[in-house]
Amino acid sequence: xxxxxxxxxxxxxxxxxxxxxxxxxxxxxxxxxxxxxxxxxxxxxxxxxxxxxxxxxxxxxxxxxxxxxxxxxxxxxxxxxxxxxxxxxxxxxxxxxxxxxxxxxxxxx
Amino acid sequence: xxxxxxxxxxxxxxxxxxxxxxxxxxxxxxxxxxxxxxxxxxxxxxxxxxxxxxxxxxxxxxxxxxxxxxxxxxxxxxxxxxxxxxxxxxxxxxxxxxxxxxxxxxxxxxxxxxxx
Numbered sequence: 001x002x003x004x005x006x007x008x009x010x011x012x013x014x015x016x017x018x019x020x021x022x023x024x025x026x027x028x029x030x031x032x033x034x035x036x037x038x039x040x041x042x043x044x045x046x047x048x049x050x051x052x053x054x055x056x057x058x059x060x061x062x063x064x065x066x067x068x069x070x071x072x073x074x075x076x077x078x079x080x081x082x083x084x085x086x087x088x089x090x091x092x093x094x095x096x097x098x099x100x101x102x103x104x105x106x107x108x109x
Numbered sequence: 110x111x112x113x114x115x116x117x118x119x120x121x122x123x124x125x126x127x128x129x130x131x132x133x134x135x136x137x138x139x140x141x142x143x144x145x146x147x148x149x150x151x152x153x154x155x156x157x158x159x160x161x162x163x164x165x166x167x168x169x170x171x172x173x174x175x176x177x178x179x180x181x182x183x184x185x186x187x188x189x190x191x192x193x194x195x196x197x198x199x200x201x202x203x204x205x206x207x208x209x210x211x212x213x214x215x216x217x218x219x220x221x222x223x224x225x
Contacts, residue, residue, distance in 0.1 A: 041219065042217060042219045043153070044216070045215075097155070099152045
């Protein structure tokens with residue numbers, strides 16, 4: 001079966017760094033996405049990885065290891081507005097997104 | 110660019126009535142649109158995939174006669190919840206994919222449906 005695993009909830013301090021992990025088992029792989037979702041709002045695109053390695057985009061970076069079925073999202077210099085759920089999704093062989101349950105990130109001052 | 114709108118943003122309806130939700134791609138042509146449902150504190154659940162001009166493909170467990178999807182043009186898809194029940198109350202989100210991108214989906218802002 002297809003499975004995406006990520007922690008349910010994480011807590012971090014403003015200004016710090018946090019890493020949110022995602023492991024996956026899917027039928028086919030056409031890339032891994034990270035989305036941010038604030039409560040009551042639709043997801044917004046953060047990153048897309050299809051090759052192994054680290055993609056950096058400002059305060060956010062995303063890493064992929066296809067051989068390990070593993071990705072992480074790294075958030076630096078955390079701000080209060082980063083409090084949100086972070087969704088990991090994998091595009092399968094039909095480019096259909098398989099979604100993880102999301103990680104709720106709580107930022108404390 | 111790549112803006113997707115949904116209407117209405119929220120709707121309250123009585124049990125047994127039908128509700129139509131519109132999803133529009135404002136600045137691109139969406140060859141494929143997706144309809145998701147999200148219950149509180151849960152992840153997105155894909156309901157169906159629709160391609161312009163053809164019938165929608167429903168996920169297992171989603172009743173196609175209850176959730177009617179019409180993708181009549183390259184910029185508009187509609188989801189009609191027929192004979193709504195309180196358990197249909199949820200956050201419905203559409204997303205759209207253009208023909209130029211194989212992977213990225215652009216999400217609408219979502220529609221919160223409450224059935225009383």
